Amino acid sequence: MSDNSAAVLSNNLIYSAILFYALAFLSHAIEVAWSVKTPAKSVKKTKLDFSRTERVGRLATAFMVIGFLLLLPGVIFRGVSANRVPWGNMYEFSITGALAFSGAYLFALKKYKLRWLGLPAALSILLTLGTAVTLLYRPSAPLMPALKSPWLVIHVSAAIISGGVFLLANCIAGTYLFLDKYEQKGVRPVWAEKLPTLEALDNLSYRLVALVFPLWTFSVIAGAIWAEAAWGRYWGWDPKETWAFITWVAYAAYLHARVTVGWRGRKAAWLCLLAGSTFLFNYIYINVWGTGRHTYSGL
Amino acid sequence: MSTELDSRSFLRWCWRQLTSMRIALILLLLLAIAAIPGSLFPQRSQNPVQVRQYFIDNPQVAIWLDRFSMFDVFSSPWFSAIYLLLFISLIGCVLPRSIEHLKAIGAKPPLTPKYLDRMESYTEFKKVDLHIVERYLRKKHFRIRRDENSISAEKGYARESGNLLFHLSLVLILIAVGIGSLLGSRGDAIVNIGDRFINTPTSYDILGFGKYQSEDSLPPFSITIKDFKAKYDPVSNAALDYELTVSTANPVGSTETTRVIKVNQPLTYGSTKIYLQANGYAPIVVVKDKTGKVVFDGPTTFLPQDANLSSIGAIKVPDMQPQIGFVASFLPTADRDPIRGGFSSYPEVLDPRLLVAVWKGDLGLNRGIPQSVYRIDTSKMERIGLKALVLNESYDFGEGSITFTGWTSWVNLQIVKDPGKGFALIGAILAILGLLISLFTRQRRIWVKQGRKTQIAGLAKNGIPGLEDEIKELVKEMSNER
Numbered sequence: 021m022s023d024n025s026a027a028v029l030s031n032n033l034i035y036s037a038i039l040f041y042a043l044a045f046l047s048h049a050i051e052v053a054w055s056v057k058t059p060a061k062s063v064k065k066t067k068l069d070f071s072r073t074e075r076v077g078r079l080a081t082a083f084m085v086i087g088f089l090l091l092l093p094g095v096i097f098r099g100v101s102a103n104r105v106p107w108g109n110m111y112e113f114s115i116t117g118a119l120a121f122s123g124a125y126l127f128a129l130k131k132y133k134l135r136w137l138g139l140p141a142a143l144s145i146l147l148t149l150g151t152a153v154t155l156l157y158r159p160s161a162p163l164m165p166a167l168k169s170p171w172l173v174i175h176v177s178a179a180i181i182s183g184g185v186f187l188l189a190n191c192i193a194g195t196y197l198f199l200d201k202y203e204q205k206g207v208r209p210v211w212a213e214k215l216p217t218l219e220a221l222d223n224l225s226y227r228l229v230a231l232v233f234p235l236w237t238f239s240v241i242a243g244a245i246w247a248e249a250a251w252g253r254y255w256g257w258d259p260k261e262t263w264a265f266i267t268w269v270a271y272a273a274y275l276h277a278r279v280t281v282g283w284r285g286r287k288a289a290w291l292c293l294l295a296g297s298t299f300l301f302n303y304i305y306i307n308v309w310g311t312g313r314h315t316y317s318g319l
Numbered sequence: 320m321s322t323e324l325d326s327r328s329f330l331r332w333c334w335r336q337l338t339s340m341r342i343a344l345i346l347l348l349l350l351a352i353a354a355i356p357g358s359l360f361p362q363r364s365q366n367p368v369q370v371r372q373y374f375i376d377n378p379q380v381a382i383w384l385d386r387f388s389m390f391d392v393f394s395s396p397w398f399s400a401i402y403l404l405l406f407i408s409l410i411g412c413v414l415p416r417s418i419e420h421l422k423a424i425g426a427k428p429p430l431t432p433k434y435l436d437r438m439e440s441y442t443e444f445k446k447v448d449l450h451i452v453e454r455y456l457r458k459k460h461f462r463i464r465r466d467e468n469s470i471s472a473e474k475g476y477a478r479e480s481g482n483l484l485f486h487l488s489l490v491l492i493l494i495a496v497g498i499g500s501l502l503g504s505r506g507d508a509i510v511n512i513g514d515r516f517i518n519t520p521t522s523y524d525i526l527g528f529g530k531y532q533s534e535d536s537l538p539p540f541s542i543t544i545k546d547f548k549a550k551y552d553p554v555s556n557a558a559l560d561y562e563l564t565v566s567t568a569n570p571v572g573s574t575e576t577t578r579v580i581k582v583n584q585p586l587t588y589g590s591t592k593i594y595l596q597a598n599g600y601a602p603i604v605v606v607k608d609k610t611g612k613v614v615f616d617g618p619t620t621f622l623p624q625d626a627n628l629s630s631i632g633a634i635k636v637p638d639m640q641p642q643i644g645f646v647a648s649f650l651p652t653a654d655r656d657p658i659r660g661g662f663s664s665y666p667e668v669l670d671p672r673l674l675v676a677v678w679k680g681d682l683g684l685n686r687g688i689p690q691s692v693y694r695i696d697t698s699k700m701e702r703i704g705l706k707a708l709v710l711n712e713s714y715d716f717g718e719g720s721i722t723f724t725g726w727t728s729w730v731n732l733q734i735v736k737d738p739g740k741g742f743a744l745i746g747a748i749l750a751i752l753g754l755l756i757s758l759f760t761r762q763r764r765i766w767v768k769q770g771r772k773t774q775i776a777g778l779a780k781n782g783i784p785g786l787e788d789e790i791k792e793l794v795k796e797m798s799n800e801r
Binding site (some may be wrong): 117123127162164165166168169170206223229231233234237238241244245247249250251252253254255257258259262263265266270271272275277280281286306 | 340341343344346348350354355357358362365389392393396453496505550552555557559560561581582583584585592594614711719735737740743744747750751755758784
């Protein structure tokens with residue numbers, strides 16, 4: 021296959037994936053909206069009945085799976101078209117990141133019954149892919165010399181996976197804080213009734229962070245080893261490195277706060293959100309407006 | 320109470336505070352916050368040129384920022400204070416724990432508490448033989464303390480081992496960074512193709528030493544630049560590959576071997592590495608005076624300005640009377656458009672031009688002020704000519720003539736000695752290992768006590784889930800045994 025046809029195929033697959041993620045988003049929206057039972061006049065509270073929308077919920081998951089199955093070859097062919105791993109610039113980080121996030125969701129869906137997260141998950145995948153194809157798109161191109169290293173695969177893939185899981189943990193911590201507000205006043209809103217308990221959300225976000233923190237540590241260390249080979253020093257406080265360090269320290273503080281000091285609930289969730297936002301800041305700000313040695317990708 | 324006792328107890332109070340988890344947490348968050356300005360302001364250690372530009376653009380602000388070390392954040396007193404306090408706190412916390420842990424590894428699990436029914440995950444059970452319970456727990460790799468009527472079992476010591484290993488590895492990394500900065504050196508040298516670099520302090524353009532490193536400690540190798548190839552993408556003009564071929568001898572004068580240096584593939588001599596960091600062009604010109612005598616003949620290093628390697632530089636000819644300087648730019652593939660004028664449209668040399676502005680007067684080289692080799696101070700000079708030269712073209716500017724005879728490439732070799740980095744790598748690997756062990760091992764105790772009934776209780780350290788299931792399984796196993 022010629023490089024060019026692989027690039028075109030990749031684009032088509034990604035556009036099709038977007039279509040299916042949009043269908044998944046719609047189905048999830050219908051699932052939530054149609055679950056609302058018309059309240060009897062005497063009862064003030066609306067009730068949700070998800071048994072009525074079980075089918076459309078499953079359909080949404082099916083669309084998510086199809087989207088994933090289209091995105092996967094889309095990302096692979098992008099790599100094929102340039103003869104390298106598909107994370108050489110921000111467009112490629114985004115499509116690979118969306119793939120990782122979507123994969124993490126589908127994996128956790130089976131294990132933790134996460135379908136309640138489907139609506140926001142589909143929305144964030146749509147937004148990521150949408151900005152990728154509209155704002156960040158760059159024609160497929162070979163790598164610049166500094167990126168030609170096996171460490172590109174190791175360092176960046178570890179960073180993308182860590183990032184995906186950090187964001188998932190952030191979504192859950194955010195949900196925690198949101199629901200906590202309601203529960204303080206007394207009751208959960210109707211749409212949130214089938215969501216897990218606050219305690220389960222709290223534990224889930226902690227477990228995700230604890231699971232992926234060693235991988236993030238590894239990603240930073242792999243980056244340092246690569247930097248030693250390419251730039252002549254293993255650590256130089258380049259803006260990207262500095263923020264990776266900040267993220268690492270923030271999550272280290274979160275883990276200590278939870279494990280050693282015994283923080284739970286609201287305080288822990290805020291700290292988790294803070295740590296996650298340092299990661300996002302690093303990804304968006306440093307890539308788009310930043311200076312330093314990590315900004316070679318032409319976005 | 321005597322004041323001596325007072326101050327001693329105060330010191331003890333301080334130490335206890337410093338090694339407390341709460342303070343460690345605050346220090347960790349402070350460290351994260353303190354690193355932020357290092358990414359927002361240009362740093363001297365990375366980009367001194369940008370710092371200088373900042374001083375020019377915002378002189379008032381820059382002076383104040385500089386007073387708070389905002390341009391040297393990571394070597395500033397306040398940043399150092401935070402991480403040193405953090406590491407003291409870490410050592411103060413980890414060392415006693417290590418000693419305790421070593422004792423615990425040798426010792427049996429603690430005594431079974433008196434009242435098990437007050438513990439979490441408490442279960443009562445019909446009377447079973449403690450031998451069977453003991454056998455089961457041993458099979459599950461629990462450490463066991465067997466008393467007459469009770470069993471105290473503990474598992475997951477590796478959690479604390481991993482935890483301590485992780486924190487001690489961080490200390491190792493800090494020591495490694497210290498070794499690197501005290502005993503290392505780092506320098507840059509620009510070398511033209513065909514020239515030889517000998518590793519002595521005078522060969523460098525910039526060279527920095529660690530505090531405990533002397534000038535004669537550089538390894539005595541030499542590097543001769545044989546060939547430099549740069550490949551570019553003909554469509555996007557982006558660089559695809561750089562390959563530098565050198566022949567090198569260690570020590571100088573011994574047999575030479577041919578080696579290749581690439582961007583991700585430095586040349587190594589022990590703890591010293593030689594990196595290919597930048598490259599550019601050096602146009603060659605011949606300058607003659609009025610009488611036709613050659614007063615300058617050779618390459619001059621020009622600084623690349625953009626991706627297509629338009630380069631600027633200064634050719635200084637102090638041996639002419641009056642002195643002559645050429646403020647010049649070199650275009651490897653010359654092109655023109657009405658807006659930008661002359662520019663380079665491709666980074667390889669396909670159609671080179673040398674644009675020179677000729678200045679006559681005092682170059683200012685004898686004033687004792689260090690000058691950039693890429694610029695000419697024209698304040699005491701007068702411009703007498705302007706010309707775009709194609710290859711082998713000469714230009715007569717009245718006081719003499721200049722001929723553009725060719726070009727060569729130069730490379731920037733960065734030579735770094737860091738004896739600490741091996742330790743840093745070991746520290747990093749051990750840290751990950753410790754982290755994995757401590758995060759994925761569950762430490763828990765199970766007590767079984769024989770009374771009228773058999774009582775079972777458990778305690779999971781840090782409230783890690785999974786204990787309930789384990790006790791359930793134990794109970795199930797015991798019911799099967801009967």
